[in-house]
Each structure stands twice: as structure tokens, then as C-alpha cells.
Amino acid sequence: MSSLLAPLRRxxxxxxxxxxxxxxxxxxxAAMALSLGLVWLGYLLYVWRVAAxxxxxxxxxxxxxxxGRKLIGDRPERDYQQRLARALALVHEGRVERMFLLGGCSGGRISEAEAGLAWLRAHGLPDAVAPRLEQASTDSLDNLRHxxxxxxxxDPGHAMPPVALVTSRYHLPRCLLLARWLGFTASVPVAAEERLRLDRRIALRLLAEAAYVMWIDLGLRWARRIGHARLLMRVR
Structure with a gap:
């Protein structure tokens, strides 16, 4: 039973x-059965709209x-490079107040945030911009919590400032959902890629993302409805 539940511990x-x-x-x-699968289609539509x-x-x-994203040889892979390139473009456009690079160690010798900073500096990050590194997390929820x-x-004592969530289009629906559960009510998504490209890899990611978002959102809504403090603890 534990091995069957392991993939759900996310x-x-x-x-x-x-x-x-x-x-x-x-x-x-129960929600899937009673809706004949329509609830998943609803989440798929949400995922598609945010991504596109x-x-x-x-x-x-x-x-x-x-x-961040898992490194290859301690360097950002393609998707992570696109996220960093988008952030760098926003810096040059004067649209950045502060920058936070999110991502701890995911198997390499350095953190995803460190590798991201090295990539930005190698590609023309102005010396006046000093990104903050969040290096204690290995998933999207902990990225946002830290x-x-x-x-x-x-900014102690002040309301949460508005933030822009910069990541790959297929990853944005999850991040936006979790951000709003964590109190980032003024958060906005910013896509790394120019447009959504529907190749086989991205299509499969969007289908899986819809299932993941449904699993998290329905579970948290139910926990809030019945006052299940233990389930809600991670998003407080």
C-alpha cells in the first residue's frame, strides 16, 4: 500500500x-465518478488557458x-534557461523590482538557484541587480513557502507584495494555484516561452498537470470545508 501511495506524496x-x-x-x-470525468476536463481547461x-x-x-528546475551537470537545462532568459529580458526592460531565484539542490553539487545566478551573470545580468537565492526547497510548494x-x-508587518511567477508555460498552472493558496493573491503568471508549443512532451505534461492540479485543489478545498488542520498545515 505504501508503494502505491508514494506517487501521491507530492x-x-x-x-x-x-x-x-x-x-x-x-x-x-468520488468527484471524478459523480461528474463522469468532467471535473478533470474542467481542470484541463484551466491548465490549457493558463499555459496558452x-x-x-x-x-x-x-x-x-x-x-528552478533539475540541473544537468550542475548547469540549467533548456526549460530552466528559458525561464532565466525571460527574467533577464524583464530586467533589461525595467520591469523588475527584486528578483528571487528559487531552487535547492536536486542531485548536483550546487543548488538550482546558484546555477541560475551563474547563468544570468554569464549572459549579461547588470552588476546593480543582486538576485536573492532561495536554496532550501526541491518542489514548487516549498519554493513558494520559502x-x-x-x-x-x-517587509515585516506589511502585506504580501505583488509578485510575478516566472516559469515554463506547462508549469505555470500549478505555481499559480499554489501561490494563491499560500496568500500570494496578487500574483501574476509570466511565461518563459514566447508561445505554447504542443509537441508530444508538452501535451503529456499538460495532461499530467491537470490531474495534479485537480488532486491538490480538490483535496485542499475538501480539507478546508471539513476543517482538517493537518492537511491544511502546509499551505498556511
């Missing part, structure tokens, strides 16, 4: 008990949260 459920995971699985399964329609820049100057702590530390 995001808010990383430290959830087995019975809690089963509880969420029953709720999501997200802009290439925020509406005004904002703090940037740039999401970024929230950094922002609150910088």
Missing part, C-alpha cells in the same frame, strides 16, 4: 499520513519569483 501531501492520503483519494475519486494565455511580462514593475518567508522578512 506538494501539500508530502508528509501526510496514509489515512489522510486515502481520504483525499476517496474525495477526488499567460503574458510574457507583468503589467508593471514587480518582484520576480523565478522557478519565498514567502524571504518576502516577509524583508
Amino acid at each position: 506538494g501539500p501531501w508530502r508528509h501526510a499520513r496514509r489515512r489522510d492520503l486515502l481520504h483525499v483519494a476517496v474525495v477526488v475519486g 494565455r499567460s503574458p510574457l511580462a507583468p503589467p508593471q514593475r514587480r518582484d520576480l519569483l523565478v522557478f 519565498a514567502r518567508s524571504l518576502l516577509r522578512h524583508d
Whole structure:
């Protein structure tokens, strides 16, 4: 049973008990059955719209949260390079208040954030721009939780500043959902790629993303409805 539940221990459920995971699985399964799968199609539409329609820049100057990705030979791979290139373009356009590079060690000798900073400097990041590094996380939820702590530390007693979430189009729906659960109510998505390219790899990612977003969102909504403090603890 533990091996079957292992793939479900992601995001808010990383430290959830087995019975809690089963509880969420029953709720999501019931929603799928009662809707004849239409609920998943609804989340797929949400994922598609965010991935396809997200802009290439925020509406005004904002703090940037740039999401990392697993490194290859301690260097950013293609998707991560696109995210960094978008952030660099926004710096040159004068649209960046502060920049936060998110990502801890994911198997390499250095963190994703460190590798991202090295790439930016090698590609013309102005000396006056000093990105903050968040290096304690290995998934999107923890990226955002630790970024929230950094922002609150910088501005104690103030409301959460508006932020722009910079990542790949297929990754934006998840990040936007989790950001809003964590209190980033004024967050906006910013796409790394010029447009959504629907090759086989991206299509499969979008289908999987819809299932993941449904699993997280329905589970958290149900937990909030019944007052399940243990399930909600990770998004507070």
C-alpha cells in the first residue's frame, strides 16, 4: 500500500499520513465518478488557458519569483534557461523590482538557484541587480513557502507584495494555484516561452498537470470545508 501511495506524496501531501492520503483519494475519486470525468476536463481547461494565455511580462514593475528546475551537470537545462532568459529580458526592460531565484539542490553539487545566478551573470545580468537565492526547497510548494518567508522578512508587518511567477508555460498552472493558496493573491503568471508549443512532451505534461492540479485543489478545498488542520498545515 505504501508503494502505491508514494506517487501521491507530492506538494501539500508530502508528509501526510496514509489515512489522510486515502481520504483525499476517496474525495477526488468520488468527484471524478459523480461528474463522469468532467471535473478533470474542467481542470484541463484551466491548465490549457493558463499555459496558452499567460503574458510574457507583468503589467508593471514587480518582484520576480523565478522557478528552478533539475540541473544537468550542475548547469540549467533548456526549460530552466528559458525561464532565466525571460527574467533577464524583464530586467533589461525595467520591469523588475527584486528578483528571487528559487531552487535547492536536486542531485548536483550546487543548488538550482546558484546555477541560475551563474547563468544570468554569464549572459549579461547588470552588476546593480543582486538576485536573492532561495536554496532550501526541491518542489514548487516549498519554493513558494520559502519565498514567502524571504518576502516577509524583508517587509515585516506589511502585506504580501505583488509578485510575478516566472516559469515554463506547462508549469505555470500549478505555481499559480499554489501561490494563491499560500496568500500570494496578487500574483501574476509570466511565461518563459514566447508561445505554447504542443509537441508530444508538452501535451503529456499538460495532461499530467491537470490531474495534479485537480488532486491538490480538490483535496485542499475538501480539507478546508471539513476543517482538517493537518492537511491544511502546509499551505498556511
